[in-house]
Amino acid sequence: MGKDECKTMLDALNKVTACYRHLVIALGSTSDSQNLREELKRTRKKAQELAVANRTKLTSLLKDKSISKEDRAEYERLWVLFSSSMELLEVDMKRSLEIGQDFPLKVPTRHLIQTGMTGSTTTVAARAMSVQNMKYEADSNIDTADLRDLQCEISQVSQMMEEMEMKVQVAPWAVEAKQEAGAELKSNMSVGNSSVGVISICEEEPKEEEGGGSRDSGFASICAVVIFLVIVTVAVVLGYLVINMS
Amino acid sequence: MTINTLAKGGWHREQMSCFRKMEKVIVAMQDPDMGMKMRNQRLLITVIPHAMTGHDIIAWLIHSYSICEEEALHLSGLLVRYGYIYPLKEPRSLVLRPDESPYRFQTPYFWTSTRWPASELDYAIYLAKKNIRKQGELMEYEKTRYSLLHKRINHTWDFVVMQAREQLRASKQRRKADRIVLECQEQAYWLINRPPPGAHSVLDMGLERPNTSAGVTLNSEHYKSEIETSRRALGRNRVKSSICLESFVKYSEQYQNHDPIMQGSLPSNPWISDDTAYWTMNSEMVPIPTRLRVERWSFSFMELLNDGMGRREFMTYLEKEFSAENLCFWQACEDIKHGESSRIIEKVEMIYKNFLAPGAARWVNIDSKTMDKTLEGIRNPHRFVMDDAQMHIYFLMKKDSYPRYLKSDLYKNMLAKAIVPQETKKSVFPFVRRQRHSNPSPAQAVAQATEEDGHAKGAGQAGTNSAAGSNV
Numbered sequence: 001m002g003k004d005e006c007k008t009m010l011d012a013l014n015k016v017t018a019c020y021r022h023l024v025i026a027l028g029s030t031s032d033s034q035n036l037r038e039e040l041k042r043t044r045k046k047a048q049e050l051a052v053a054n055r056t057k058l059t060s061l062l063k064d065k066s067i068s069k070e071d072r073a074e075y076e077r078l079w080v081l082f083s084s085s086m087e088l089l090e091v092d093m094k095r096s097l098e099i100g101q102d103f104p105l106k107v108p109t110r111h112l113i114q115t116g117m118t119g120s121t122t123t124v125a126a127r128a129m130s131v132q133n134m135k136y137e138a139d140s141n142i143d144t145a146d147l148r149d150l151q152c153e154i155s156q157v158s159q160m161m162e163e164m165e166m167k168v169q170v171a172p173w174a175v176e177a178k179q180e181a182g183a184e185l186k187s188n189m190s191v192g193n194s195s196v197g198v199i200s201i202c203e204e205e206p207k208e209e210e211g212g213g214s215r216d217s218g219f220a221s222i223c224a225v226v227i228f229l230v231i232v233t234v235a236v237v238l239g240y241l242v243i244n245m246s
Numbered sequence: 247m248t249i250n251t252l253a254k255g256g257w258h259r260e261q262m263s264c265f266r267k268m269e270k271v272i273v274a275m276q277d278p279d280m281g282m283k284m285r286n287q288r289l290l291i292t293v294i295p296h297a298m299t300g301h302d303i304i305a306w307l308i309h310s311y312s313i314c315e316e317e318a319l320h321l322s323g324l325l326v327r328y329g330y331i332y333p334l335k336e337p338r339s340l341v342l343r344p345d346e347s348p349y350r351f352q353t354p355y356f357w358t359s360t361r362w363p364a365s366e367l368d369y370a371i372y373l374a375k376k377n378i379r380k381q382g383e384l385m386e387y388e389k390t391r392y393s394l395l396h397k398r399i400n401h402t403w404d405f406v407v408m409q410a411r412e413q414l415r416a417s418k419q420r421r422k423a424d425r426i427v428l429e430c431q432e433q434a435y436w437l438i439n440r441p442p443p444g445a446h447s448v449l450d451m452g453l454e455r456p457n458t459s460a461g462v463t464l465n466s467e468h469y470k471s472e473i474e475t476s477r478r479a480l481g482r483n484r485v486k487s488s489i490c491l492e493s494f495v496k497y498s499e500q501y502q503n504h505d506p507i508m509q510g511s512l513p514s515n516p517w518i519s520d521d522t523a524y525w526t527m528n529s530e531m532v533p534i535p536t537r538l539r540v541e542r543w544s545f546s547f548m549e550l551l552n553d554g555m556g557r558r559e560f561m562t563y564l565e566k567e568f569s570a571e572n573l574c575f576w577q578a579c580e581d582i583k584h585g586e587s588s589r590i591i592e593k594v595e596m597i598y599k600n601f602l603a604p605g606a607a608r609w610v611n612i613d614s615k616t617m618d619k620t621l622e623g624i625r626n627p628h629r630f631v632m633d634d635a636q637m638h639i640y641f642l643m644k645k646d647s648y649p650r651y652l653k654s655d656l657y658k659n660m661l662a663k664a665i666v667p668q669e670t671k672k673s674v675f676p677f678v679r680r681q682r683h684s685n686p687s688p689a690q691a692v693a694q695a696t697e698e699d700g701h702a703k704g705a706g707q708a709g710t711n712s713a714a715g716s717n718v
Contacts (some may be wrong), residue, residue, distance in 0.1 A: 011408070018412035025428070029352035030296065077404065083407040084367065095362060096527050099354045111276040114284060114296035116427040123419035135482045177403035181396040184407045 002061055006078050009057065010085070012130075017085050017092075019128030021046055022121070024096045028103040028153055029115040038103070038138040039125035040096060041146050046129055048153060054082050055164065062168060073175075080175045083164060090157050095118040097150050105143040150192070247443040267326070271321075272330050272351065273305065280485050282306050287334060287348055292423045297334060306345050319344060320557070329358045332434035340437070350427075355434040358554050363552075364439035367402065370395045372436055374410035387443050405691045500545060504538050512674045513667040515713050527667055537664035544652050544668060547644040551576075570606035570649070575601045579636035583629055593625040612638050 020043045026036060061075050062065070073182070103112060126134050274284045283306075287297040300322070307318035322342045326349070333339065335350040342349070373392045377384060385391065398404060417425055441447045491560055503509050503558045513523050535555055543550040543559075550556040557573070564570040573596070581594045601610050602620065612620070616634045623631040651657055 014405075014408050015412050015416075018409055019416045021413065022416045024353045025353055031424070037706075067716050079409070080401050081405045084402045085409075088367070088409070091362070091365075095355060103354065109277065111273045113272065113276055113351045113354060113433070114282075115351050116287070116294045117353070117423040117424045117633040118295060119421040120422070124416050127419055149505055176402040177400050179404050179407045181393060181403075182377065182382065183403075184374050184410055209642060 002057070003074060003078075006057055006075075009050065009054050010081055013047065013054055013082070013085050016043060016047045016050060016128045017089050019043055019124050020089065020199070021092050022129075023126050024092045024099070025122050027096055027099045027118060029113050029117050030118040031115075031119060031121060032103065032105070032112050033132075034105060034138070034140065035119070035131070035136050035140060036121055037100070037142045037146060038136055039128075039134065041138070041149070043125055043128045044093065044096075044153065044216070046151070048157070049087070050159070051082075051086060053161065058082055059168060062170065075168045077141060077175050077178070078166065079170045080172050083161070083172070086157070086161055086164075090154070090161060091126060091148065093154050093157060097147060100143060100147055102152070103124060106141060196244065252627060265360065267449070268325060268328060269329055270374060274310065280310070286291065287350075289426070289493040294423045294503060297350050299348060300343045301345055303331070303342065305351065306610045311696060320507065327438075329448075329561060332430065334430065334607045337430065337433055338437060338442070350430070353431055357430055358438060360449075364401055364436075366395060367406070369436065369440055370399060370403075370406045371410050371413065372432060374406050375384060375414055378410060378414060385442070385692060392441070396671050404655075413591065418572075460706060512669055514670045521670065523667070527665075535660070535664055537661070537666045540657075540661050540664045543657075545647065547640075550648070557627055559656065560647075562652060564647060565654050566656075567647065567650075569647060571601065572643050574642070575610045576636055576639050579632040582632060587629070591627050594631060597632065598624055609641070610639055627665075 007155065020040070023036060023040050023043060025042070026032060057080055060077065062072075062079065067075070122134050252378055263323055274280075282298050283302050284296050284298055287294045303316065303322050303325075304318045307321055308315060311318075313321070319342070322331075326333065326340050326342045329340075330352055332340075333341075333343075333348045334350055336347075369391070373388055373395065376388070377392070399406070410411065417428055420428070429679050438448060449659065468706070493678075508514070511524050512529075514521050516522050518525050526532075528539065539553065539555075543553065543556045550560055550563060557577075561570060561573050564573055578597050578601070582590055582597070585593065600606055602612075602617070603609075616638050620632065620635045
């Protein structure tokens with residue numbers, strides 16, 4: 001049905017927006033690199049494709065006069081979600097242009113800010129592009145060449161948003177959200193687990209709590225459990241033998 | 247969806263110049279050779295690089311910019327307060343301690359910026375993320391802000407929740423160390439952009455909003471306009487203070503006797519004696535005016551015209567001289583200037599009919615240039631259309647009729663007739679206060695003191711005591 005299709009597309013756009021923001025945060029810092037710029041470019045293009053697809057779908061649904069009132073309310077809600085997503089995307093794109101210009105990669109002395117983030121963002125980008133591994137095939141001057149494309153795309157996005165505002169008659173303030181306050185705490189999915197472990201890192205003392213479930217520590221704990229069981233079995237066997245001996 | 251005020255103008259919003267300067271300092275610190283010395287931050291298991299101590303920051307600033315320690319302390323304090331460097335040990339206290347406390351640089355995305363102000367949507371997403379991570383254990387003020395935001399941007403609340411979840415999922419994809427750093431960065435960013443209640447917000451400039459005159463380009467156009475302004479300022483008429491003070495002294499001397507504060511009011515000060523005779527005697531229309539009032543008419547023409555009685559007397563005089571139409575015209579023009587807007591047109595018509603039309607009943611004598619201009623203006627009447635003509639007639643009366651009036655018998659008789667109110671008699675009881683100067687003004691006290699001094703200086707004068715006494 002149109003609604004479910006819309007929802008999946010919106011979820012995809014949402015995911016890409018979140019990943020894009022994550023990537024832009026890493027711009028200009030020590031985790032910035034050639035690869036990051038390429039990831040930004042590809043995520044951005046994907047976001048734009050999704051945006052255009054979403055827009056066409058939603059506008060066609062909203063233009064349809066023969067839908068019921070609840071349907072229309074639902075589509076308007078989806079429309080508000082879509083436009084908020086686009087807002088975030090637009091701002092992030094503009095900021096990535098600015099920061100990208102301020103921190104070029106191909107200069108003799110690179111002055112990237114030493115923020116403490118040194119890992120790569122490959123996995124984030126892979127999540128955005130919904131692929132297993134990212135392949136990097138860009139040229140070395142991507143940081144300057146891409147900026148021009150970025151400017152075009154920014155103006156495209158701005159134009160699209162203006163058209164959206166003009167053509168689609170949806171009153172955003174009339175839309176009521178389905179989730180109530182604190183809804184994110186319920187249906188506590190995969191998000192809760194490992195992140196809970198990272199509480200109070202930045203608080204008073206840099207105390208660290210290991211939570212279960214993150215990939216590396218999960219493996220380690222499984223090993224530990226296995227070793228423990230082996231030792232216990234050995235101890236039981238030895239004990240039995242000792243008792244048998246005596 | 248927020249109302250997009252940033253659509254056209256926001257792109258041109260400028261970054262404040264002080265922020266740009268701070269950014270330059272931060273970038274200079276990143277130099278691999280000459281930059282800051284970095285250490286590693288050792289948490290329980292993870293090691294996060296790129297930490298620096300407060301002491302190192304100060305040392306670097308002193309070394310690079312050749313400044314004294316106090317200045318370096320101040321500068322680094324600014325860097326921390328504006329969020330370019332955040333503390334690792336006590337994140338909520340944004341001060342720079344010049345000891346071993348660790349600090350770290352903030353990523354460019356989270357730099358304080360007037361160009362990219364933090365939006366409510368972002369703050370809502372951040373609070374939702376924190377809510378998820380802490381399982382609802384937000385700080386008090388965060389909880390209030392959360393509910394406030396929930397009300398305010400309720401229409402995109404679904405998006406907030408969705409985006410919060412997705413952003414957390416995305417951050418899970420990174421290494422643990424990076425995740426920790428990311429959280430610290432975000433927390434530092436929001437501590438600056440949405441400070442807890444009671445904390446000073448560095449972005450709130452209040453009345454001292456700084457001048458973002460970065461938009462002024464110093465090109466030839468700018469300098470040409472500056473030269474023009476200065477040239478005009480040179481041509482302005484300036485009066486030497488010696489000259490204008492002279493005229494001020496003259497004015498003060500002339501009006502000294504007429505000032506009730508300086509000279510006391512006859513018959514008595516109503517505020518003290520509760521006798522309103524002073525007011526009744528000086529009201530707008532009395533049969534016989536006070537002498538002081540009539541004297542004032544001779545000071546300037548404006549004084550005469552401002553006083554209702556004076557105007558009446560003057561009108562009588564002019565009627566004798568057959569030039570009363572001047573004063574009538576002047577009064578009619580004043581009426582237009584100070585009257586109701588709705589009646590301006592009809593009043594202008596009336597003036598034209600009575601005073602300006604050729605062959606009018608009370609035709610006033612205006613020179614041809616002013617007459618032409620006024621007739622031109624009457625076609626589009628407004629409040630000040632009669633100004634030129636009125637000014638002309640005013641000066642005519644002032645130069646011609648007014649001096650003659652002052653010399654006339656009418657005026658002199660009025661002056662003779664005018665009354666000088668008697669001071670209220672001292673009452674029989676000796677210890678009742680004297681009414682006239684019962685509230686001694688400081689001017690009085692000073693005047694008496696100087697006069698007594700003056701008399702005392704003229705030593706050996708016989709009448710010293712009596713002279714001093716008679717002044718009181």
